[in-house]
Amino acid sequence: MYSGCMSANASERLIEATRSLLWERGYVGTSPKAIQQAAGAGQGSMYHHFTGKPDLALAAIRRTAEEMRAAAERVLGAQGPAYARIEAYLLRERDVLRGCPVGRLTMDPEVIADDELRAPVDETLDWLRGRLTGIVQEGLDNGEFSGPMRPEEIASTVVATVQGGYVLARASGSPAAFDTAVRGLLALLSPRTP
Amino acid sequence: MYSGCMSANASERLIEATRSLLWERGYVGTSPKAIQQAAGAGQGSMYHHFTGKPDLALAAIRRTAEEMRAAAERVLGAQGPAYARIEAYLLRERDVLRGCPVGRLTMDPEVIADDELRAPVDETLDWLRGRLTGIVQEGLDNGEFSGPMRPEEIASTVVATVQGGYVLARASGSPAAFDTAVRGLLALLSPRTP
DNA sequence: GTCTATAGGAAGATAGAC
DNA sequence: GTCTATCTTCCTATAGAC
Numbered sequence: 025m026y027s028g029c030m031s032a033n034a035s036e037r038l039i040e041a042t043r044s045l046l047w048e049r050g051y052v053g054t055s056p057k058a059i060q061q062a063a064g065a066g067q068g069s070m071y072h073h074f075t076g077k078p079d080l081a082l083a084a085i086r087r088t089a090e091e092m093r094a095a096a097e098r099v100l101g102a103q104g105p106a107y108a109r110i111e112a113y114l115l116r117e118r119d120v121l122r123g124c125p126v127g128r129l130t131m132d133p134e135v136i137a138d139d140e141l142r143a144p145v146d147e148t149l150d151w152l153r154g155r156l157t158g159i160v161q162e163g164l165d166n167g168e169f170s171g172p173m174r175p176e177e178i179a180s181t182v183v184a185t186v187q188g189g190y191v192l193a194r195a196s197g198s199p200a201a202f203d204t205a206v207r208g209l210l211a212l213l214s215p216r217t218p
Numbered sequence: 219m220y221s222g223c224m225s226a227n228a229s230e231r232l233i234e235a236t237r238s239l240l241w242e243r244g245y246v247g248t249s250p251k252a253i254q255q256a257a258g259a260g261q262g263s264m265y266h267h268f269t270g271k272p273d274l275a276l277a278a279i280r281r282t283a284e285e286m287r288a289a290a291e292r293v294l295g296a297q298g299p300a301y302a303r304i305e306a307y308l309l310r311e312r313d314v315l316r317g318c319p320v321g322r323l324t325m326d327p328e329v330i331a332d333d334e335l336r337a338p339v340d341e342t343l344d345w346l347r348g349r350l351t352g353i354v355q356e357g358l359d360n361g362e363f364s365g366p367m368r369p370e371e372i373a374s375t376v377v378a379t380v381q382g383g384y385v386l387a388r389a390s391g392s393p394a395a396f397d398t399a400v401r402g403l404l405a406l407l408s409p410r411t412p
Numbered sequence: 413g414t415c416t417a418t419a420g421g422a423a424g425a426t427a428g429a430c
Numbered sequence: 431g432t433c434t435a436t437c438t439t440c441c442t443a444t445a446g447a448c
Contacts, residue, residue, distance in 0.1 A: 033413095034413075034414085048327060049246065049327050050244070050246065050325065050326075050327075052243065052244065052246055052247040053246040053247070053326075053327060053328075055440075055441060055442080056441075056442060056443080057440070057441070057442085065414085066414060066415060066416085067414090067415085067416090067442095067443080068413075068414045068415050068416080069413065069414055069415085071442095071443075071444080072413055072414070073413085076442075076443070077441095077442070077443090123324075123325060127382075127385045127389070128325050130317075130384075130385045130388040130389045131244065131317060131322050131325040131385075131388070132244075132247075133242060133243050133244075133247060134247075136388055136391075142389070142391070145389050146389045146390050146391070149385075149386060149389045149390070150389075150390065153386075171405065171406075171408075172405055172408065173402070173405045173406065174401070174402070174405065176398065177398050177399070177401045177402030177405060178402045178405070178406070179402070180383075180386060180395065180398040180399035180402050181379055181399045181400075181402030181403045181406065182402075183382065183386060183399070184378070184379045184380075184381075184382030184383045184385070184386055184399035184403075185375055185378045185379050185382055186378075186382065187378075187381065187382030187385040187386070188321075188377065188378030188379055188380065188381030188382030188383070188385070189374075189378045189382070190324075191321045191324045191325075191343075191378070191381040191382070192343060192347075192374060192377060192378055192381070194324040194325070194330055195321070195324045195336070195339050195340045195343045195344075196340050196343070196344065197330075197336070197340070201374065204370065204371050204374040205371070205374035205375045205377070205378035206375075207368070207371045208367070208368070208371030208372045208373070208374050208375030208376075209375045209378075209406075211365070211366055211367045211368065211371060211372070212365075212367065212372070212375065212403075212406040212407065213406065214365075214366065228431080228432085249422070249423055249424080250423075250424060250425080251422070251423070251424085259432085260432060260433060260434085261424095261425085261432090261433080261434090262431075262432045262433050262434080263431065263432055263433085265424095265425075265426080266431055266432070267431085270424075270425070271423095271424070271425090413448105414447105414448085415446100415447080415448075416445105416446090416447080416448100417444100417445085417446085417447095418443105418444085418445080418446105419442105419443085419444085419445105420441105420442100420443100421440105421441080421442095422439105422440080422441070422442105423438100423439080423440070423441085424437105424438095424439090424440100425436105425437085425438095426435100426436085426437080427434105427435085427436080427437105428433100428434095428435090428436105429432105429433080429434080429435100430431105430432085430433075430434100
């Protein structure tokens with residue numbers, strides 16, 4: 025397991041550097057040279073541990089996907105009513121202007137064209153939708169939510185609002201745009217108290 | 219005005235080729251050489267009409283932004299109740315798997331870092347949010363919508379759901395994911411008939 | 413495991429001829 | 431307006447020494 029310390033072995037440093045660069049610049053915008061410099065590793069080191077850029081990117085994407093899933097589960101798996109858990113997920117702290125390290129990759133043509141690189145992205149967002157579907161269903165079962173809603177549709181809307189919130193925030197250069205979209209969704213989801 | 223015919227002048231062909239490549243590959247993933255080949259123009263031609271890649275990209279982005287705004291206005295400016303117009307906007311035909319040619323640019327580090335390139339993106343999404351805000355306000359005024367909703371928040375949620383819908387569709391490789399998110403939002407927006 | 417050397421091609425232009 | 435030549439740096443490796 026990765027220790028997180030500055031002097032981890034080269035393989036670890038390369039993966040972490042790649043994760044950071046993929047988040048910031050995407051796959052197309054990330055070169056092996058930039059990775060090596062960020063990791064403090066030479067070319068020989070990189071090509072010893074990985075067969076090339078796609079191989080290293082795959083390791084980085086898989087780890088990022090796993091971390092995102094774990095972070096979501098920490099919030100969604102908490103105790104409490106369905107609405108509260110969805111609200112906690114939507115309001116959880118985020119590095120909004122950096123965008124979503126997983127969702128971002130969907131705009132990368134070379135990630136989308138490569139089934140192996142796309143798979144962790146697809147699986148992570150799919151898992152998240154499934155997890156939220158179950159929670160919305162809970163809310164319907166216990167009478168917290170009402171109306172004609174289909175759980176899997178609401179779950180998709182929640183994930184889409186978050187992903188689109190990043191787009192609005194980055195376009196405007198301000199995290200406020202993300203929060204506004206999320207508050208709108210929470211108002212629509214909010215159990216009516218007539 | 220651009221005639222759309224195959225043998226337009228080189229400047230037009232360069233702009234159209236750049237629009238297409240920016241949509242598909244983003245700014246970082248689009249090279250002058252690729253643009254010239256797609257446009258059937260040489261280097262001399264490109265650098266005669268434009269000072270460089272950023273200049274050409276700016277012309278392309280401005281045109282794409284203008285077209286997106288016009289397309290949205292055709293649907294949002296139609297006659298009818300607020301809900302129907304928002305529904306028409308959400309359900310309008312889209313090249314879902316290609317993503318949004320404007321929103322996509324927010325994931326490009328060099329677009330976001332350059333205020334001139336980012337401006338058309340920001341202005342277009344901001345215009346769209348404003349236009350939707352007015353329509354939601356209309357719906358509240360005439361009693362079509364009820365509840366604690368703030369128009370500008372709902373408008374942001376609508377735009378975010380669309381932008382995030384593209385992310386889900388591209389991740390899964392299927393336009394269905396977009397539609398699911400949109401249907402969830404429509405269910406939440408749907409005027410209750412108790 | 414890591415380093416340096418080497419390599420063919422692309423990126424992003426500039427200069428000058430036609 | 432468009433073409434070709436030229437330039438520097440970067441991209442994405444492979445080979446072989448240490």
